[in-house]
Amino acid sequence: MSSKLLLSKAVLRATDAKLRADNWQYIIEVCDVVRDDPEDNGKEVMKLIERRLEQKDANVVLRSLALIVALAENCGSRLKQEISSKHFVNILYSMVDDESAHIDLRRSVAKTVQQLSDSFKDDPSLKGMNDLYLKTKRHHGFLLTQPDKPHKHQVSSESKTQEDRDLQEALKLSLTEFESKRQDTDAGTSKGSYTNLEQRANQPEVTKRETGTNTIKKVRAMYDLETSDPKELAFRKDDIIVVIEQSYKDWWLGSLGRRVGIFPLNYVTPIIELTPEQKQKELDLENHVFGQKGKIDHLHSTFKNSTAGQDLIQNEELNQLYGSVTPLRPQITKMIGKYAKEKEDVNSLRQVLANAESTYNQLLDRAANAYRAVPVQQQQSFAPPPQNHLPPTYGDHHAYPQGNQPNYPSFERNYGQPN
Numbered sequence: 001m002s003s004k005l006l007l008s009k010a011v012l013r014a015t016d017a018k019l020r021a022d023n024w025q026y027i028i029e030v031c032d033v034v035r036d037d038p039e040d041n042g043k044e045v046m047k048l049i050e051r052r053l054e055q056k057d058a059n060v061v062l063r064s065l066a067l068i069v070a071l072a073e074n075c076g077s078r079l080k081q082e083i084s085s086k087h088f089v090n091i092l093y094s095m096v097d098d099e100s101a102h103i104d105l106r107r108s109v110a111k112t113v114q115q116l117s118d119s120f121k122d123d124p125s126l127k128g129m130n131d132l133y134l135k136t137k138r139h140h141g142f143l144l145t146q147p148d149k150p151h152k153h154q155v156s157s158e159s160k161t162q163e164d165r166d167l168q169e170a171l172k173l174s175l176t177e178f179e180s181k182r183q184d185t186d187a188g189t190s191k192g193s194y195t196n197l198e199q200r201a202n203q204p205e206v207t208k209r210e211t212g213t214n215t216i217k218k219v220r221a222m223y224d225l226e227t228s229d230p231k232e233l234a235f236r237k238d239d240i241i242v243v244i245e246q247s248y249k250d251w252w253l254g255s256l257g258r259r260v261g262i263f264p265l266n267y268v269t270p271i272i273e274l275t276p277e278q279k280q281k282e283l284d285l286e287n288h289v290f291g292q293k294g295k296i297d298h299l300h301s302t303f304k305n306s307t308a309g310q311d312l313i314q315n316e317e318l319n320q321l322y323g324s325v326t327p328l329r330p331q332i333t334k335m336i337g338k339y340a341k342e343k344e345d346v347n348s349l350r351q352v353l354a355n356a357e358s359t360y361n362q363l364l365d366r367a368a369n370a371y372r373a374v375p376v377q378q379q380q381s382f383a384p385p386p387q388n389h390l391p392p393t394y395g396d397h398h399a400y401p402q403g404n405q406p407n408y409p410s411f412e413r414n415y416g417q418p419n
Contacts, residue, residue: 007033007041011048015063017055022066030067031074038078045071046082050091058105061095065112072116083116084126096136096143103143104237110136110143150250150264218242219254219268233261240345241268258355289331296325 010033014026034041052064071079082088095101095109117133120126137144221239225232233256235241241254241263251262274282299321313319 003033003037003041004044007044008048011045011052011067014067015049015052015060017057017059019059019063022063024070027067027070028074031070034071034075034079038076042075042078042082045079046088050088053091053095058102061105062108065108069112069115069119072119080120080123080126084120084128086128089128089132093132093135096140106140107143110140114144150266216243216270217273218271219252219263220271221268223267225263225267231261233259233263235263240271257352285331286335289328289335292325292328295321296328299325 007030010026010030014023014030030045034045049064049068052060055061068083072083092109092113096106096113098106113129113133113136117130120129219241221235221237221241224236225234227234233241233254235256239256241256244253244255244260247253247262250265252265253260253262299318302318302321
């Protein structure tokens, strides 16, 4: 297989649209092929990457950006010259400057430019990348910024008390509104029912203490956070963090996978749990969408089986059917995103469970091995019983095996025969 064909297949594999994360095995394979012939393969790989950057699929572009950084770090000065060339620098800036592109994609390109500029800063011959970084920073600086981490201020007891008071007041107000609605609907009930309702109205504090402070159970990361502090939790954009407690004023304690640490609140956005009413409303909407499946299938079948000369535009029934199902598209798109996220969460939970089971089995094996070692040690610690005592006799038989009897004085010699 020629090196060009081998390189093309390696680049396509490393930038495949099906990849949801950078596959470093594939990326290193590309680097290995380029290093075999840096002169020719270096130019060829840049042509391939340029074509991949033109793709509309964001995954292809993101994987290509990671490949660019890896090539710059691992394939020598020839590749660095190609990456910092005026031609390629202009391609990167056109992507940064493209306002029709998604903001996250533009941020990723700008971040790659910043990373390459920092890597090339000690070589004056590669100043084209630094010029691009300065230009990006000057005209599109918002793509390079992310919030500073707040200082860690301990939450004072007064602040906690005030928060609890505000929480209690909010609950009482909400509960009052709820009970007033219940009283309107239960106006015809007996006095006993009213007494029970009044008793429930006097139970806000415990309920609030148990559920109010745990309203926000999860948060979603808005930015990447890399940290060298072992107490802080590092994460990537869109990671879901489970909230454990509020450790500082602007920092919370959370868990991500098997890691636990504090994280800044200005890097995350809360995921609010739906109320039962909201969940029911969402379920009703989904049931409505699923209920329209027959209409959608009928519309699809009609279009599929229509003849070339058939005028479907004049078909009033078909137009009404089309008009009734097209408004479902936003809800269907929302449902696809929801269930894709749930699938991702379940897969993540399965991995956590698998890790926990593996750890548990290892602990069981260690405990079993330690238990088996104890009886052997105990047997070695016991000495054989002393043999200087008279063994019990049963008839004409002694407890000692034959040949091992101790020597005792004979009765017959001392007292045996009568005179």
